[in-house]
Amino acid sequence: MGIEKNAQKLMGLFPDRVAGWLFDRIKGIPLVKKAIYRELDAMLDDIRDMVKPYTGKFPAFSRLPGSGLEKDNILSMMTAISECESSKWEDGYVSGAVYHGDRGHIDFLNRVYALNSQSNPLHSDVWPSAAKYEAEIVSMTAAMLGADKTPDPVCGVVSSGGTESILLAMKAYRDRAIETKGIRHPEMVVPVSAHAAFDKAALYFGIRIIHVPVTSDFIADVAAMKRAVTKNTIVMVGSSPCFPHGVIDPIEELSAFAAKKKIGFHTDACLGGFMLPWAEKLGYPVPPYDFRLDGVTSMSADTHKYGYAAKGTSVVLYRNPELRRFQYFSTTEWPGGLYFSPTFAGSRPGALSAACWAAMVSMGEKGYLDAAKRILSTADRIKKGISEINGIKILGNPLWVIAFASDTVDIYHVMERMGEAGWVLNGLHRPSCVHVCVTLPHTRPGVADRFVQDLAGAVDHVRANPSETGRMAPVYGMAATLPVRELVGDMLERYIDLLYEVDP
Ligand SMILES: Cc1ncc(COP(=O)(O)O)c(C=O)c1O
CATH class of the missing domain: 3.40.640.10 (Type I PLP-dependent aspartate aminotransferase-like (Major domain))
Structure with missing residues (x-):
């Protein structure tokens, strides 16, 4: 991360627009450019296994199979893949993304589909x-x-x-x-x-x-x-x-x-x-x-x-x-x-x-009202919990999408520790913060308390280990602090390229 750290340090000395202009020019120098892109590739390599967790575990097809596979085999493979992914959102670990999540509701929609x-x-x-x-x-x-x-x-x-x-x-x-x-x-x-x-x-x-x-x-x-x-x-x-x-x-x-x-x-x-x-x-x-x-x-x-x-x-x-x-x-x-x-x-x-x-029509006014009531009271509980964690502050006055930041610990590192505890939260920037968007899966018993406990634990850990940097924190840190749009945009586009790579 040497060049990124140095770039951040350098950029910190200038107002945003000047730094952007200056960095654009430095970046144009072939050697610097090479080093920056080497860094970007290294960062993406670092997160490749997160993006491609099925490499080597399930068959991958870069061309059509010669003869079609047995439908039962396809179904069992896809069931296994889906099972790897469902526990996260079913157990209420994901911010936003799955808004209802109840099996009965999903089965009903699948039948209609x-x-x-x-x-x-x-x-x-x-x-x-x-x-x-x-x-x-x-x-x-x-x-x-x-x-x-x-x-x-x-x-x-x-x-x-x-x-x-x-x-x-x-x-x-x-x-x-x-x-x-x-x-x-x-x-x-x-x-x-x-x-x-x-x-x-x-x-x-x-x-x-x-x-x-x-x-x-x-x-x-x-x-x-x-x-x-x-x-x-x-x-x-x-x-x-x-x-x-x-x-x-x-x-x-x-x-x-x-x-x-x-x-x-x-x-x-x-x-x-x-x-x-x-x-x-x-x-x-x-x-x-x-x-x-x-x-x-x-x-x-x-x-x-x-x-x-x-x-x-x-x-x-x-x-x-x-x-x-x-x-x-x-x-x-x-x-x-x-x-x-x-x-x-x-x-x-x-x-x-x-x-x-x-x-x-299956929810009706009453269904939506009940769901909102559960989500809003869970969000109230989470907001109260967050506000009691030393060093963490809630931004603005939200109802159920709760963004929090810190003046004393690296919030992206906190988010990463939360990731290690199973949580999938949203990293935001300008200003650096993280949010949780409360949905029905969060209203299940124990989820809100587990969130607050894990967040308090993550903050304690980061405070006790200020020099530890995780894998994603530097990526967010870079996007949040480097004023060079082209460079950060490049990184995002390389990430999309990565999504479209077929497993070897
Ligand atoms: C306020 C707001 N507007 C627009 C969108 C975009 O919606 P979609 O991701 O369905 O395209 C979102 C998504 O979260 C949102 O929160």
């Missing part, structure tokens, strides 16, 4: 059921998020996940701005805490993204957001809550300003859309965030998170069909016939929509 596995919403003539399920998913979600408290005809579509919902909404705003306002250089204004999907949308659709720093409570800074709006702004964004620190932005003030400026406002409720309506009913402090606010013109809410559907569905909502139409695609010129599709994909898995619909 099996019934509908051939369904494709692209062929609504063959599977009108797909259109029925999707229309009802959208309507139920909209009603939950304030649509029935406004005269406006709130509408939407089902997408494949939170990222797609966000991309779709941003594309709709861009195309509307081009067509109705002639804006050629569109901009979006987002708090830095908004999900990376907004950056992806900016990149894909040629929208300039303005990242606005958040307040010391980690919520969007209203005054700074207002100042960032220009004549080219097409949309402002707020999260309820944001992924990193689980806090809810001041959507009321932001959306009122957007309305005044006649621009769009998107509430990203991917994480909170299926929690906050129930949290509010349970009496938790939930500031307004949904279509009850006139200025909110679109929302994203993920059915595959706290909607308890299988992975692969989300809902994007619009205040009116005129805005939604800018999301659609249709062409009359293609020799393949008249073609149209509401989202990015062509053919889509109707079975996932069917399973999503089944999850929603």
